[in-house]
Amino acid sequence: FLPTYTDPPAPKVVANAVAVARQLGAALDAAVINVDIPDVSNALSNLLLDLPAKIREVKAASRNRGKALLESIAAEASRCNVALTTQELKAQPALIGEVAAKEGRYSDLCLVGWTRDSEPVRMTAEEVVFSSGRPSLIFPGDRDVGSLDHVVIAWDGSRVAARAMGDAMPFLQRASAISIVTVTDEKALPGQDIAERLAHGLEARGLNAKAASIQAGKNEIGIALQEHAVKIGGSLLVMGGWGHSRLRDFVLGGATEGLLSDLRLPVLMSH
Structure with a gap:
């Protein structure tokens, strides 16, 4: 568009x-x-x-x-x-x-x-x-996207994260590397091994996936995820979009807000 x-x-x-x-x-x-x-x-x-x-x-x-x-x-x-x-x-x-x-x-x-x-x-x-x-x-829009062959999945076990991961499958199937990242200090997660479980599931499909966890610290979660993705050489970040609209006034989750305010690499979002 x-x-x-x-x-x-x-x-x-x-x-x-x-x-x-x-x-x-x-x-x-x-x-x-x-x-x-x-x-x-x-x-x-x-x-x-x-x-x-x-x-x-x-x-x-x-x-x-x-x-x-x-x-x-x-x-x-x-x-x-x-x-x-x-x-x-x-x-x-x-x-x-x-x-x-x-x-x-x-x-x-x-x-x-x-x-x-x-x-x-x-x-x-x-x-x-x-x-x-x-x-x-x-x-x-101010730099070349390059090859989107290292996909970083922001994973918290939520419905929107699962939807985003599924929607990203065409990129995952073409990726040379997949990194699954959980942020451990932002909210309660449904388990301690959720990234590892997803990595194992992708590996069973023949995909090269690894799990990791990070802490956002004082950063907005959207910025923390992007900084980590850039640090490890990620070329595409995949995440669920959290928010809703009422009379065109958006209420955005922290990760979504941080991404749309300061985009640092291509991001695939699903809601």
């Missing part, structure tokens, strides 16, 4: 989306979401601000960004021999994430590029994670 309002996606989003599809041997459906601002002007606003003209200007800039993005991703997909379909969607500013989430229900995996300090991008990512019903891969 490529929102074009208020700013264009970060520069690596297009190349990273194509790279992920190529690694999975998958087709890619790229959707740009252009802004649709209703005309709510009145005589006074027309006189003082020329509001209709400003709205037309913003919508035109969004469409132009969308056109450029589609051209860019078509060129990159052709270069990498990735099958591509494209579409242009429209949404009011507050509904961009909702439109993305509804469209994501028709895909096996949603890809969302993350941009630092961009509230529209964060809102889109949150809505896709919690409302699409599909696994979502959120990746930094």
Whole structure:
């Protein structure tokens, strides 16, 4: 998903989306979401601000960004021999994430590029994670994702963690290494050997999995998990997304909040 309002996606989003599809041997459906601002002007606003003209200007800039993005991703997909379909969607500013989430229900995996300090991008990512019903891969848009061959699973034995692990199976089957990590000082866990049990189950499938435990200490759990993943050479973090939405006000769990505030590597989230 490529929102074009208020700013264009970060520069690596297009190349990273194509790279992920190529690694999975998958087709890619790229959707740009252009802004649709209703005309709510009145005589006074027309006189003082020329509001209709400003709205037309913003919508035109969004469409132009969308056109450029589609051209860019078509060129990159052709270069990498990735099958591509494209579409242009429209949404009011507050509904961009909702439109993305509804469209994501028709895909096996949603890809969302993350941009630092961009509230529209964060809102889109949150809505896709919690409302699409599909696994979502959120990746930094300012650096190449590289090969996602060392998968780190954040494991607490919960339903959402199990869902995320299952949704990540296409990556796990292609991984050269799998690390299962539990955070022992954040909350009560259902057992002391839960990471080892999962590792044994994956090894029984012929996958190379190892278990470890860490402590978050004073760090937010999302930051602690990312720091550990980066430290051990992880290229993809898999975790369940905890949170819910009421009237578009998100209440996020600590790990989810830390990740969406400061993303340091690609993260696959399921809810």
